Amino acid sequence: xxxxxxxxxxxxxxxxxxxxxxxxxxxxxxxxxxxxxxxxxxxxxxxxxxxxxxxxxxxxxxxxxxxxxxxxxxxxxxxxxxxxxxxxxxxxxxxxxxxxxxxxxxxxxxxxxxxxxxxxxxxxxxxxxxxxxxxxxxxxxxxxxxxxxxxxxxxxxxxxxxxxxxxxxxxxxxxxxxxxxxxxxxxxxxxxxxxxxxxxxxxxxxxxxxxxxxxxxxxxxxxxxxxxxxxxxxxxxxxxxxxxxxxxxxxxxxxxxxxxxxxxxxxxxxxxxxxxxxxxxxxxxxxxxxxxxxxxxxxxxxxxxxxxxxxxxxxxxxxxxxxxxxx
Ligand SMILES: Nc1ncnc2c1ncn2[C@@H]1O[C@H](COP(=O)(O)OP(=O)(O)OP(=O)(O)O)[C@@H](O)[C@H]1O
Numbered sequence: 001x002x003x004x005x006x007x008x009x010x011x012x013x014x015x016x017x018x019x020x021x022x023x024x025x026x027x028x029x030x031x032x033x034x035x036x037x038x039x040x041x042x043x044x045x046x047x048x049x050x051x052x053x054x055x056x057x058x059x060x061x062x063x064x065x066x067x068x069x070x071x072x073x074x075x076x077x078x079x080x081x082x083x084x085x086x087x088x089x090x091x092x093x094x095x096x097x098x099x100x101x102x103x104x105x106x107x108x109x110x111x112x113x114x115x116x117x118x119x120x121x122x123x124x125x126x127x128x129x130x131x132x133x134x135x136x137x138x139x140x141x142x143x144x145x146x147x148x149x150x151x152x153x154x155x156x157x158x159x160x161x162x163x164x165x166x167x168x169x170x171x172x173x174x175x176x177x178x179x180x181x182x183x184x185x186x187x188x189x190x191x192x193x194x195x196x197x198x199x200x201x202x203x204x205x206x207x208x209x210x211x212x213x214x215x216x217x218x219x220x221x222x223x224x225x226x227x228x229x230x231x232x233x234x235x236x237x238x239x240x241x242x243x244x245x246x247x248x249x250x251x252x253x254x255x256x257x258x259x260x261x262x263x264x265x266x267x268x269x270x271x272x273x274x275x276x277x278x279x280x281x282x283x284x285x286x287x288x289x290x291x292x293x294x295x296x297x298x299x300x301x302x303x304x305x306x307x308x309x310x311x312x313x314x315x316x317x318x319x320x321x322x323x324x325x326x327x
Pocket of ligand 1: 040042043069098101118122
């Protein structure tokens with residue numbers, strides 16, 4: 001997902017390494033490692049190294065099984081089945097969307113997730129300190145499995161009212177202008193590629209309007225007129241936009257960043273500052289932190305980890321240590 005292109009390449013803050021707790025892995029060599037791969041992630045630019053990724057993963061001595069994933073639904077079903085079968089780890093090879101799929105299978109289980117960043121954005125991988133090079137990431141997963149050591153991270157668990165069926169996310173939930181842009185871009189047939197997001201941004205900027213959100217933070221409700229509402233377990237989305245710059249996936253809390261009603265000109269002025277996360281210093285941007293966040297507004301479909309998710313209203317809870325990451 002992209003709601004901004006990267007032509008605003010300003011000095012980018014590198015995330016501080018979050019102090020994740022070490023979690024021992026109960027894996028044995030008779031368990032295989034399941035690989036969930038999205039060959040089209042990153043516009044296929046890492047497809048040529050896939051065999052080498054598998055080779056690096058095998059270094060821990062486990063059999064490596066590539067899941068049959070002809071479609072997104074098939075990928076999710078295969079990942080869930082692999083976790084149910086008791087694999088040593090589920091390894092997601094792709095971008096944030098593939099990682100998001102894998103999270104639905106491993107969240108809240110003892111099965112560790114390995115992330116091999118091969119997408120265009122890889123925001124979650126970056127935030128949890130996974131090596132940016134796919135081969136280095138695969139080697140780190142093998143080392144983690146051999147050492148029997150993972151790292152514990154929080155995840156966000158989102159539900160619709162009256163439902164117990166969770167959607168998990170690891171990075172950021174967009175529920176404002178960003179989500180509206182994604183909806184428009186997804187409806188468009190032309191242009192293709194990142195240009196689609198530029199056109200969608202321009203179209204949505206032209207009709208920019210604040211909505212009234214009902215925001216309930218740990219039981220305390222308020223009405224918030226806003227153009228941007230983002231809920232972060234980690235800081236960034238969209239390929240380095242640090243929308244929730246202080247979010248820490250090890251603090252058991254979610255960061256909520258709200259952009260007050262502002263002009264098109266102010267949005268345009270603030271957008272490049274998202275790369276360094278300094279937009280939160282503007283008086284029109286406020287930050288909160290909470291364990292549970294309930295959001296409601298008319299006409300918004302949320303995007304979680306860049307993927308189309310639930311329509312508002314939703315309830316989101318930080319679940320400490322819901323993810324064991326290996327590598
Ligand atoms: N096996 C699969 N078959 C079909 N679609 C898949 C499969 N695996 C993942 N996807 C979907 O493909 C889309 C793009 O994947 P992904 O996000 O991993 O790559 P990307 O867009 O290049 O990376 P990023 O999101 O980091 O920019 C996502 O919506 C994801 O759910």
